[in-house]
Amino acid sequence: MKRFILRRVGYALLSLVVLSATIFVFVRLTGDPSVLLVEPGASKADIDAIRADLGLDRPLLVQYALFVKGLLKADFGRSFYYRTPVLELYLERLPNSLMLAVVAMAFSLVIGIPSGIIAAMRVNSGWDGAGKVFALLGLSMPSFWVGLLMILFFSVYLGWLPSSGSGTPLHILMPAFALGWYFAAAHMRLTRSSMLEVLGSEYIKLARLKGLPETLVICKHAFKNALIPVLTLAGINLVLMINVAVVVETVFAWPGVGRLFYEGIAFRDFPVVQTSIILSGTMIVAVNLAVDLLYAVIDPRIRYER
């Protein structure tokens, strides 16, 4: 077990090294990074100061070490636009992103789980077919387009919901639905297949032999076990949602970390862009690690697999 944990933590660290190295290399590939790091309209002296600060005249490896050292000290620099430390900005926006992700997750589970169960109960029926079409559409309609269509329908034609911004509970409905849409399809697919697997198992046969009504078999016996993989995926997806919400947040002007990232790009605010990608990557690597370890605790077979 100890070896397994060490191994997985090692992989996670390696992921972070690859992430930081890629960012480092790309920033330098495209020319002089001091141009990116300096504020637009800065003087020659400012540029030279940044260049000395980054150690651009020193060997690449030394530069990389300096870069990593800065990251480890959580020193992400200051935003050009807001003139405050980037980390503060990010943490300020994070609760908004989390709220959006939680509501989006609720949408995706409320849609995905029941439809997945119905599809599994009536395999190859009209319901199952409808479910398949829904899953395909979910995977084929880009979330930002879903968002734009909703604005068109609910804000412009019906005038029921605010088209952008935040503040009231009504503001969160459309972005959350647009974000949850894609995940609803994924959750539906997984619920269906996991339910089918559980329904084929011995203890369900026994429950049926006992003469339990089908609703009870499904709701009481199959439901709980079928839900385990779905909830695991939902846990991973929650973190993923925070990080893929960039486009949806942009469409609805939702003040989350995705919007911050986009503003960073739009305003050429490089420290914000770089920090966003680093933190987002770290978050995802951490969640993958947590899931791996959790699985190893639950299922001993994984521990011994090399």
Place this chain on the structure above:
Amino acid sequence: MNGSRAAALTVAWRLASFRSRLEGLPAFPIVILGTLALLAIFADFIAPHDPQVGLLGERFRPPAWQAGGSTAHLLGTDHVGRDVLSRLIFGARISMTVGFTAVIFAGVVGTTLGILAGYLGGWVDQVIMRVTDAWLALPALTFAIFLAAIVGPSASNIVIIMALVYWTRYARVVRGEVLSLKERDYVRLAIVAGCSKRTIMKRHILPNVVNSSIVLATLMLGVVIVTEAALSFLGVGVPPPQPAWGLMLADGKKGLMAGYWWLTVLPGLCIMLMVLSANLLGDWLRVKLDPQLRQL
């Protein structure tokens, strides 16, 4: 003489087996993708107007069937008076080119690395797979946006970025296949016959993993097209005034609150149809070409 006859027979046999493989080909995705491909190739002849130049006097014209629309602009015009239909047609060219080249590019890189890792094993395998795992752990869309923002918007940069972000999925699958392939008797025979590692990988392994790569590539096509649209929508993808569908959606936002629905609905519909077709075709190919991959 004999040789060429044998070759002709092989070709005939291959054609026959190819034809039998095409049985049950789903019509919907083929029709959609075929139409889009034709539009993309012959865009210059089909499109009624220049996609990049508009008349400011013709701004926000609705589609022909709505009040105020005219047959000169069948699907209306956008915020600078460019013809939407023409832009959609030329947009097909951009989506198709970016989608296919990115998928092929990623496929070549990923398949090559997957074969090398799987066949050579040892430290080569370790290095390649560790990098693959590390890469897979990163958020693809955010990473693509980041790279695009740094290297600057252009269609060719997008292709390179997509290849960089998505090659890992091929490497994973292909390596797994190679691991089982290299234990097969014909590979052992080839080793005994004195083939070099290079020859074995090229002549004996590669043809057997190509199917999986093609299936993956088809499924990835949808992902790549959505990513490209998202990048263009955010302004870090294909640069304006080129008529990329994602870019059209971004422009369409300007007329959204005024209810100019065609600028939002139509480009998205094109993206959806293309992605849907790619997914349907990929699912069909997966079952048809590679029964082993069904469990994936």
